[in-house]
Amino acid sequence: MFKIVRREEMAEGTVILNEIEAPLIARKAKPGQFVILKANEEGERVPLTMAETDSEKGTITIIYMVVGKSTAIFRDLKVGDEYQDVIGPLGKATHLENVGNVVCVGGGTGVAVLHPITRGLKDVGNHVTCIIGARNKDLLILEEQMKAASHDLRVCTDDGSYGRSGFVTEELKDILDSDKDIKLVVAIGPVPMMKFVSKITKEYNVKTIVSLNPIMVDGTGMCGGCRVSVGGETKFACVDGPEFDGHEVDYDELAKRLQAYSEDEKKCYEDYCALENA
Amino acid sequence: MAEKKEKKEKIPRQPMPEQKPEIRRRNFEEVPIGYTPETAMLEASRCLQCKKPSCVEGCPVQVDIPGFIGFIKDGDFTGAIRHLWTKNSLPAVCGRVCPQEIQCEGRCVVGKKGEPVAIGNLERFAADYERKNGSGDLPPKQSPTGKKVAVVGSGPSGLTVAGDLVVKGHDVTVMEAFHKPGGVLVYGIPEFRLPKEIVFSEVNFLERLGAKVECNTVVGRTVSLDELFEEGYDAVYLGVGAGLPRFMNLPGENLIGILSANEYLTRANLMKAYRFPEVDTPIPIGKDVVVLGAGNVAMDSARTAMRLGADRVRIVYRRSREEMPARGAEIHHAEEEGIELFLLTNPTKFVGNEEGRLTGMECLKMELGEPDESGRRSPVAIEGSEFHMDCDLVIVAVGSGANPLLTQSTPDMKLNKWGYIEADPETGKTTKKGVWAGGDIVTGAATVILAMGAGRKAADSIHEYLTWGW
Ligand SMILES: Cc1cc2nc3c(=O)[nH]c(=O)nc-3n(C[C@H](O)[C@H](O)[C@H](O)COP(=O)(O)OP(=O)(O)OC[C@H]3O[C@@H](n4cnc5c(N)ncnc54)[C@H](O)[C@@H]3O)c2cc1C
Ligand SMILES: Cc1cc2nc3c(=O)[nH]c(=O)nc-3n(C[C@H](O)[C@H](O)[C@H](O)COP(=O)(O)OP(=O)(O)OC[C@H]3O[C@@H](n4cnc5c(N)ncnc54)[C@H](O)[C@@H]3O)c2cc1C
Ligand code: SF4
Ligand code: SF4
Ligand code: FES
Numbered sequence: 001m002f003k004i005v006r007r008e009e010m011a012e013g014t015v016i017l018n019e020i021e022a023p024l025i026a027r028k029a030k031p032g033q034f035v036i037l038k039a040n041e042e043g044e045r046v047p048l049t050m051a052e053t054d055s056e057k058g059t060i061t062i063i064y065m066v067v068g069k070s071t072a073i074f075r076d077l078k079v080g081d082e083y084q085d086v087i088g089p090l091g092k093a094t095h096l097e098n099v100g101n102v103v104c105v106g107g108g109t110g111v112a113v114l115h116p117i118t119r120g121l122k123d124v125g126n127h128v129t130c131i132i133g134a135r136n137k138d139l140l141i142l143e144e145q146m147k148a149a150s151h152d153l154r155v156c157t158d159d160g161s162y163g164r165s166g167f168v169t170e171e172l173k174d175i176l177d178s179d180k181d182i183k184l185v186v187a188i189g190p191v192p193m194m195k196f197v198s199k200i201t202k203e204y205n206v207k208t209i210v211s212l213n214p215i216m217v218d219g220t221g222m223c224g225g226c227r228v229s230v231g232g233e234t235k236f237a238c239v240d241g242p243e244f245d246g247h248e249v250d251y252d253e254l255a256k257r258l259q260a261y262s263e264d265e266k267k268c269y270e271d272y273c274a275l276e277n278a
Numbered sequence: 279m280a281e282k283k284e285k286k287e288k289i290p291r292q293p294m295p296e297q298k299p300e301i302r303r304r305n306f307e308e309v310p311i312g313y314t315p316e317t318a319m320l321e322a323s324r325c326l327q328c329k330k331p332s333c334v335e336g337c338p339v340q341v342d343i344p345g346f347i348g349f350i351k352d353g354d355f356t357g358a359i360r361h362l363w364t365k366n367s368l369p370a371v372c373g374r375v376c377p378q379e380i381q382c383e384g385r386c387v388v389g390k391k392g393e394p395v396a397i398g399n400l401e402r403f404a405a406d407y408e409r410k411n412g413s414g415d416l417p418p419k420q421s422p423t424g425k426k427v428a429v430v431g432s433g434p435s436g437l438t439v440a441g442d443l444v445v446k447g448h449d450v451t452v453m454e455a456f457h458k459p460g461g462v463l464v465y466g467i468p469e470f471r472l473p474k475e476i477v478f479s480e481v482n483f484l485e486r487l488g489a490k491v492e493c494n495t496v497v498g499r500t501v502s503l504d505e506l507f508e509e510g511y512d513a514v515y516l517g518v519g520a521g522l523p524r525f526m527n528l529p530g531e532n533l534i535g536i537l538s539a540n541e542y543l544t545r546a547n548l549m550k551a552y553r554f555p556e557v558d559t560p561i562p563i564g565k566d567v568v569v570l571g572a573g574n575v576a577m578d579s580a581r582t583a584m585r586l587g588a589d590r591v592r593i594v595y596r597r598s599r600e601e602m603p604a605r606g607a608e609i610h611h612a613e614e615e616g617i618e619l620f621l622l623t624n625p626t627k628f629v630g631n632e633e634g635r636l637t638g639m640e641c642l643k644m645e646l647g648e649p650d651e652s653g654r655r656s657p658v659a660i661e662g663s664e665f666h667m668d669c670d671l672v673i674v675a676v677g678s679g680a681n682p683l684l685t686q687s688t689p690d691m692k693l694n695k696w697g698y699i700e701a702d703p704e705t706g707k708t709t710k711k712g713v714w715a716g717g718d719i720v721t722g723a724a725t726v727i728l729a730m731g732a733g734r735k736a737a738d739s740i741h742e743y744l745t746w747g748w
Binding site for chain 1: 634
């Protein structure tokens with residue numbers, strides 16, 4: 001059992017932070033890696049990236065958006081409650097290297113995934129510019145933390161309620177147009193965002209890393225449910241990734257595959273919400 | 279003597295009572311119901327108690343078959359199970375899933391003229407009887423040796439090693455990547471063939487004996503092999519199975535509705551997705567299902583799809599019926615449940631709609647050509663035989679390979695060219711000091727009993743090492 005020691009709500013309660021006791025995982029985890037969590041006996045195995053780890057305290061932190069039944073069950077866990085299962089650290093760690101100037105682009109809860117990577121890139125000596133975005137001001141997460149983790153933080157909101165009005169891709173384009181010599185872009189967020197960032201950086205010929213979030217089951221390479229097409233080859237995101245060369249990913253296939261169970265999930269989430277409200 | 283034998287042969291092989299096909303094809307309860315004590319004793323009386331029993335030669339772990347059957351014949355069921363346990367720690371499992379027709383029963387002399395003694399059914403009976411009525415007494419255990427052993431993987435080979443070493447007094451910890459122990463017995467083989475309760479009761483037995491079982495531990499990620507030694511383990515056994523799904527590498531294979539058998543069966547068995555939405559893990563429900571492959575895994579997938587409500591389930595295989603690797607009994611059960619065999623057919627491409635969902639596949643008809651080096655007649659495509667097959671769910675069950683997750687982080691352990699671990703067939707020793715391996719990760723996908731046999735040999739060797747050194 002894995003106890004929750006801290007819980008926070010962000011973005012108007014649509015995004016939740018849990019700090020969980022998991023000393024074995026905390027000891028080994030590196031930026032970019034994820035865990036799989038299961039709330040209870042009947043629960044689903046849900047992959048979430050570690051936004052923070054504390055090896056001394058023996059805890060890991062996850063930040064997730066409530067999008068369906070499983071994440072709604074997670075939301076309802078309080079401090080002191082336990083996850084039945086937490087497995088990890090899974091996936092390959094981010095390759096942290098000093099390349100010079102780096103831009104990190106995060107959207108939605110992707111910002112949580114981006115945070116440890118940003119800090120890691122800064123720690124090895126890169127100059128890191130960060131662009132984070134959300135639909136509106138209230139949905140923005142981790143602004144302070146991202147500011148601390150980078151040298152220069154730019155904020156965008158779709159509706160202009162805070163920071164620059166518009167998508168993160170516009171800010172990125174401006175940075176690429178200015179004569180900074182950008183060597184690497186890391187983009188983590190919704191699939192369309194990663195797709196458009198990669199499209200732009202390809203035009204500028206800047207290496208781009210994205211972190212993919214296909215549907216997973218085991219997270220150890222034994223089911224093949226997480227397969228993604230990268231450079232025309234099939235890869236298993238849980239063991240070959242989750243990070244890949246953004247210019248090589250087939251985003252349209254990924255977006256479709258993420259809808260595999262959409263009808264079932266919708267129904268199951270609605271039933272759960274109805275039950276909660278009753 | 280001859281006369282006595284003849285008299286015995288007159289009792290026919292006692293049929294195993296089973297759920298009727300038209301009922302069981304839509305439920306997940308076990309298909310064979312099991313012998314009653316009376317039937318078991320009657321069936322046991324068919325055994326000739328051969329002095330040189332050929333059946334034993336057919337059993338990979340040399341169960342003393344006439345010995346345990348003799349106890350059943352006398353109504354001493356406790357005696358029977360104790361006797362079985364000396365050679366086989368998982369008789370309830372083996373009695374159900376061993377390919378008896380090519381092993382023990384295939385060699386039984388009674389089978390030369392009529393039907394062989396139902397060794398598997400009797401083995402299952404003895405184990406089930408003990409589970410339901412037994413005293414639960416634990417076997418005697420030797421005093422603690424102070425040696426620590428890590429067993430990686432909780433499939434049949436790992437469980438065997440753990441059981442053997444814990445009674446010898448060693449401090450054993452089983453580490454399992456999944457959230458439940460049992461390996462393929464839990465995530466692969468369906469409930470209707472092997473109720474999970476049996477596997478959990480075996481694991482529980484091990485825990486009562488003093489073995490620790492730590493789930494959610496991915497060795498190679500949560501902890502490395504070398505760290506296990508740093509943490510004070512004296513020996514490590516790797517029984518991690520052959521958990522890497524193989525695909526066909528055809529165009530369109532990433533469409534929604536094409537799953538590996540590993541994924542499909544894991545959702546159904548381990549995650550209990552057949553109870554969705556009562557449980558949270560979904561599983562695709564196909565109306566027109568195709569299973570690619572013709573081994574036990576394919577049969578299990580097809581029968582699961584039928585139980586989940588398919589209108590039609592077809593097994594598509596590129597060779598003919600004779601070459602199908604599945605057990606005869608499984609093919610028979612599948613056909614009884616209405617599963618169709620679509621033989622000498624090979625897919626060439628998967629087709630989908632704009633949403634990226636599977637709608638069908640392009641196939642070619644095959645014919646059998648000349649035998650190859652292995653003696654099997656290889657399938658050859660018939661020119662111009664292209665045709666289209668509608669389907670909304672394809673389960674790929676064309677075999678598995680070695681999962682590199684653990685082995686790639688251990689460069690000092692030798693692998694063969696397919697990525698399986700090289701281990702001495704007599705002892706299970708790998709090329710890395712203090713590390714043994716066995717089961718599917720050494721042999722490639724094989725059988726439960728072979729994995730257990732490898733575990734037993736390795737346990738003997740580990741015990742010797744812990745007592746005398748490498
Ligand atoms: C490596 C990885 C890291 C991730 N990190 C984060 C993170 O840090 N924060 C965060 O908010 N989200 C993250 N996700 C996405 C998160 O796993 C899904 O949002 C979650 O599983 C949704 O579950 P649900 O039951 O609440 O929603 P559902 O109603 O089941 O599904 C909503 C959508 O989530 C996706 N999804 C469903 N089940 C799974 C599954 N088993 N695996 C992956 N995706 C699934 C599907 O696209 C689905 O349409 C990550 C995913 C992966 C693969
Ligand atoms: C669907 C199906 C049906 C079958 N039917 C039959 C049958 O009827 N009769 C028969 O005899 N055989 C059958 N088999 C084959 C048989 O199940 C296998 O040969 C046998 O289970 C192999 O045992 P094992 O102990 O080597 O590995 P497995 O049973 O595969 O167990 C390995 C375990 O190790 C765990 N693991 C893997 N990597 C790690 C890691 N890095 N750290 C920690 N744990 C790890 C896995 O999660 C798994 O639980 C079937 C197989 C399948 C898939
Ligand atoms: S273990 Fe398997 S092969 Fe051996 S006697 Fe039992 S059923 Fe037969
Ligand atoms: S060969 Fe058949 S008859 Fe002889 S001992 Fe074995 S089971 Fe009995
Ligand atoms: S999640 Fe099963 S192989 Fe990646």
